[in-house]
Amino acid sequence: MKLAVVGKGGSGKTTTAAVIARTLARRGMTVVALDCDTNPNLGISLGVGDEETERLIAMRQALDEGQEEHTPTWDELVDRFGSDAPDGVRLAVVTRIENPEPG
Amino acid sequence: MTGSPAPTLRQGFAALTSERANGDGSGMRVAFVGKGGSGKSAIAGTFARALARRGEPVLTIDSDPMPGLAFSLGLEVVEDAVLDDAVVERQEGEEGPRFRLRPGLTVGEAIERYAAVGPDGVRFLQFGKLRGHVAPLIRSQMAFREITHGLPPNGRWNVVGDLPGGTRQPFAGWGDYAHTFIIVVEPSAKSLLAARRLANLARRGARPTRVVGIANKVSDAGDTDLVRERCGLDVIASIPWDEALAEAERHARAPIDYAPESPAVTAVEKLVARLIEEG
Numbered sequence: 001m002k003l004a005v006v007g008k009g010g011s012g013k014t015t016t017a018a019v020i021a022r023t024l025a026r027r028g029m030t031v032v033a034l035d036c037d038t039n040p041n042l043g044i045s046l047g048v049g050d051e052e053t054e055r056l057i058a059m060r061q062a063l064d065e066g067q068e069e070h071t072p073t074w075d076e077l078v079d080r081f082g083s084d085a086p087d088g089v090r091l092a093v094v095t096r097i098e099n100p101e102p103g
Numbered sequence: 104m105t106g107s108p109a110p111t112l113r114q115g116f117a118a119l120t121s122e123r124a125n126g127d128g129s130g131m132r133v134a135f136v137g138k139g140g141s142g143k144s145a146i147a148g149t150f151a152r153a154l155a156r157r158g159e160p161v162l163t164i165d166s167d168p169m170p171g172l173a174f175s176l177g178l179e180v181v182e183d184a185v186l187d188d189a190v191v192e193r194q195e196g197e198e199g200p201r202f203r204l205r206p207g208l209t210v211g212e213a214i215e216r217y218a219a220v221g222p223d224g225v226r227f228l229q230f231g232k233l234r235g236h237v238a239p240l241i242r243s244q245m246a247f248r249e250i251t252h253g254l255p256p257n258g259r260w261n262v263v264g265d266l267p268g269g270t271r272q273p274f275a276g277w278g279d280y281a282h283t284f285i286i287v288v289e290p291s292a293k294s295l296l297a298a299r300r301l302a303n304l305a306r307r308g309a310r311p312t313r314v315v316g317i318a319n320k321v322s323d324a325g326d327t328d329l330v331r332e333r334c335g336l337d338v339i340a341s342i343p344w345d346e347a348l349a350e351a352e353r354h355a356r357a358p359i360d361y362a363p364e365s366p367a368v369t370a371v372e373k374l375v376a377r378l379i380e381e382g
Contacts, residue, residue, distance in 0.1 A: 008169060009268030010140010014293065039138065039269035039300065041293040050296060 004036075013037075018045035025087035032078055033085065036094045043093075046085040056083050060093040130159065130261035131378065134281035138297035139268025141287045142319040145348055145358055147265040148175025149368055152359045153375040154261055155223035162214060162260040163221075164251060165229040166277045167267040168240065173229070177222045177357030185231035186246035189213050202245035210253035214260075217250075222357070251280045269297065274304045283313040288334060290318070290326040298334045317374075320344045340374040342367050 005017040014037070021033040035042035035056075043053030059081050063072075072080065082092040133150075135143040147163070155161045165172040173179070190202040204213060218226035230247035231240055254262065262280055266273045278284065284305050288298040298316065305314045316336030318327040322344040331338045347362035354361065358368050 008139065010138070037269065038271040039297050041138075041296060044292045044296065050292065053296070 014041050014045045018042060018047075021046065021089045022085075022087045025089045031087075031089045032082070033089050033091045034094050035091065038095050040093050040095060043083070043085070043091055046089060046091055048083055048085050048091060052083055056081070056091065056093045060095075128259065129257040130161075130259055131382070132262045132280055132282040133285050134164075134264035134266055134273065134278040134283070135285050135287055136266045136273045136278070136301050137268065137287035138289075138294040141268070141289045141294050141297075142342070142348075143268070143287045144171035144175045144265050145352070145367075146287055146317060146319065146342065146371055147263055148172055148177075148357055149359050149371040150375060151176060151225050151263040152221075152223050152357065153372045154263070154379075155225045157375065157379060159261045159379070160226075160259055161224070162218060162226045162228060162262050164262060164264040164280065165227065166247065166251075166272060167265060168230075168232060169267070170232055172265040173227065174352075174355045175357055176225055176227060177360050178219060178227055185229070186213075186217055186243045186250075189217060189246040190242060190249060192242075200245075202242060202249065204246070204249050204253070210250055210255070213246075213250045222360070248276065251277075254280050270300050270304060273301065274308050279310065281312065283315060285339070286314065286316045286334070286336060287319050288316055288330045288336070289320040290323070290329055295330065295333045298330070298336065302334055302336060315339045317342060340370060342370045 003017075003020065005013045005020070007013050017033065021031050025031045033042060033046060040057055041053065043056060044050065063077075063081065078090055078092050082090045085091045135147040135150075137143050144167075151161050151163045163172060163176060189205060189208060191205050193199060193201050193203070204210070208216075214226060214228065218228040221227050228247070228250065230243040254260070264278060264281055266278055272278070273284065284301070286298045286301050288294050302314050302316075305312055314336065316330055316334055316338045318330040318338050318341045320343075321327060321341045327338055327341045330336060343366045345362075345365050345367035347365035348358050348367050351358045351361035358365065362368055
């Protein structure tokens with residue numbers, strides 16, 4: 001299944017997404033959690049902590065800044081730029097936070 | 104911004120650029136930023152109303168495509184005057200930006216004409232809200248940016264801006280009118296992290312800007328210190344956790360109308376009084 005959690009800021013999107021991801025994983029499903037927020041916080045709610053969340057964002061940033069030699073495939077991205085969260089959830093950051101487009 | 108004594112809001116910009124004389128009668132220019140749900144709109148609306156009650160001319164600026172500030176100010180959701188006819192589109196062969204203010208329309212006139220009048224005389228400028236499609240907003244958004252960018256630097260208006268949550272808008276041209284960014288932070292890991300990112304983005308920006316914090320929804324003695332330490336922010340106010348504010352939100356009422364004596368509203372009023380005294 002592919003789920004997207006949306007809603008107003010502060011309504012609990014990130015917390016809800018993280019609980020769903022971990023619950024599915026605990027039931028034996030393979031779960032990739034994608035943080036598509038311009039202010040990526042999903043790592044915190046999944047339980048990987050502050051530092052690892054920031055590290056993932058820095059890696060995501062490096063990708064845009066051309067420090068990667070070729071355009072990786074989706075699997076490669078999740079594999080190399082993702083992080084293991086508890087219960088076997090694989091977390092990857094999709095958005096970048098610096099120099100965002102206006103609006 | 105720790106170590107040296109913090110400049111006042113009006114001194115902040117002058118101290119950093121030497122371009123502004125203090126005490127020249129110009130208004131303060133603040134923009135509230137922070138993680139979604141941290142309480143930006145509730146505080147911005149209450150701040151603006153409290154400032155207006157002290158006789159200051161106040162222009163509030165809402166660049167959130169979702170409604171919020173209007174409720175906190177005590178305005179009905181404003182549907183009319185969404186700025187579309189404030190701008191003209193560039194004709195083929197012309198130079199310059201795609202949209203500019205209609206010839207003959209000054210920024211001051213645009214505010215008089217398009218900014219709704221709220222309780223206590225607070226003016227409210229917005230660009231319209233999302234209704235399932237983005238395209239119709241572009242013209243209105245460009246008009247909005249023409250007006251906010253054109254505000255005279257030492258104008259009489261006190262400007263109180265409410266920016267959408269997160270890091271996307273504040274430093275991409277939407278908050279350029281502000282001399283001071285006020286980051287609203289609640290004591291949660293996610294809000295603290297967002298605040299730290301915002302503070303970093305603000306400090307790295309091209310414009311000299313003062314960045315301060317407000318600790319919101321404070322219920323523990325250590326909460327304010329947490330914000331100060333984790334974000335490296337000069338915390339100019341601590342707003343207590345207040346059920347009355349949540350109640351006001353439930354009923355789509357302005358906190359200052361719904362719960363004028365509540366601890367949170369009182370704390371915002373005290374901040375406004377202090378800033379005016381320091382002014």
